[in-house]
Amino acid sequence: MTSSVEHVNSLRLVQSSDLEEFVQQILVANGTSTEHAGIVANCLVQADLRGVDTHGSNRIPSYMERIRRKALDATAAPELRQVTPAVAQVDGRNGFGFVAAHAGMARAIEMAQQFGIGMVSIKHSNHFGMSAWLVKQALDADMMSLVFTNSSPALPVWGGKEKLMGVSPIACGAPSENPRRPFILDMAPSVAARGKVYKALRRGEKIPTDWALDGEGNQTDDPAKALEGVMLPMGGPKGSALAIMMDVFSGVFSGAAFAGHVTNPYDPSKPADVGHFLVAVKPDLFMTMDEFKSRMQYLYQRVVDSEKAAGVEQIYFPGEIEMITEERRLSEGIPLAEAEIEALNKEADRVNVARLKVQSRVDS
Structure with missing residues (x-):
């Protein structure tokens, strides 16, 4: 028998085109114009594709609740x-x-x-x-x-x-x-984005103890307790x-x-x-566009080809890991937790939209 925690952590693959169409239909059914729903759905799925799961389609239930409660005008x-x-x-x-x-x-x-x-x-x-x-x-x-x-x-x-x-x-x-x-x-000015704590809570996962403090000011690996307390700024006063x-x-x-x-x-x-x-x-205010882009490419190569520290296999340019993730997920699909899929389908059921098409289960 599968435990409730294993069920929460279980991941299924979803094609980005199916997910975007699904999210757009929910938005339209909740009063959003087709044009605006297309913008919102595309932006959310871009986040899912780049591996920024905290800011992707899983936000739909909270957005729809804000619409129902008149806190957001769709x-x-x-x-x-x-x-x-x-x-x-x-x-x-x-x-x-x-x-x-x-x-x-x-x-x-x-x-x-x-x-x-x-x-x-x-x-x-x-x-x-x-x-x-x-x-x-x-x-x-x-x-x-x-x-x-x-x-x-x-x-x-x-x-x-x-x-x-x-x-x-x-x-x-x-x-x-x-x-x-x-x-x-x-990047966020905190050690971790708060959305990562909500994601851990949805998936029944622990968080690193240096992300947040609980309501009593103590370090915690419990996302629920972290949300009762405060996130920690990166670099202390700098963050x-x-x-x-x-x-x-x-x-x-x-x-x-x-x-x-x-x-x-x-x-x-x-x-x-x-x-x-x-x-x-x-x-191209101070040089041609070709020259600017060439200089950016030189900067990229200098960064990724720089001498690696001990134990480092590869150096990445800012945003590169997310681009690699996007390329992979466009091909393989976007992994969503069973609990996230259930929450999305609940929103679909509310407005008589067809449930999300999902593919094979993957290891969490």
Whole structure:
């Protein structure tokens, strides 16, 4: 007989195209337009493909609960206001963060194509998943980018003990000669993203003891206790300062919530009011595009070919491991835990959408 823990940990493969179509249908059935549902579904599945499972399709149940509880407006369309020729602001109107941010980056790219740089501030938004999809949106237009967001309280400021700052990612990117190996940095200012704790909880797994403290301030390997306590900033005061920086540029600057007032995406009681900050930069401002990409390729080779430390088999460029994972999962499929599939199918059953097509079971 299979134990409940083994059942939770059991993984099944799902084709990315099937998963994206499935997620889009659930979104449409919950009031999202076909266009906006396509954006959200694509962004979530991009995260699944890159191995950022914490920010992928498993977020659908929490998003749908926010819609049902009127904490997120599935029908909202973002409003764009031009501030200067190279600066714009988007009001997300409490709709999907993916939709507001997609519109914001599209406008930032347009401005950068004309003026060399485009900056967009976004307010009244929601969680937008993995930041790297926005970097990739810029890369598809041959643009460099900066992507900031703030988020709900999860870690203390350095020297404090209460949840105040969010585990707010900083992301950036630049194109290269090899389009399969661009520069993509997407990192949280904490030792680990809080989504990894939620993932461990769903799958019945333990977490490393240096990720978080429980409600009593003690180290813990129990994800449930970790969620009662605080995440730990990476590098001590450095991680704390980066989290504050995200709040300055994304929250204070935009007019969105800040200083610990962003609502947790798993809390369906009220709007989140997340803020984002996006910049697109034209890489050929000071040289030709070919020269820029050639220099990026040289940097890549210098990094990955550098002398390895003892015990290291391979050196990777930022974002390269995720690109390799994406290539593999496009071919083999995306692994989802049985518990995650059940949660997704429960959402499908609620709105009479066909259940998710799954393939063979794989070892966890």
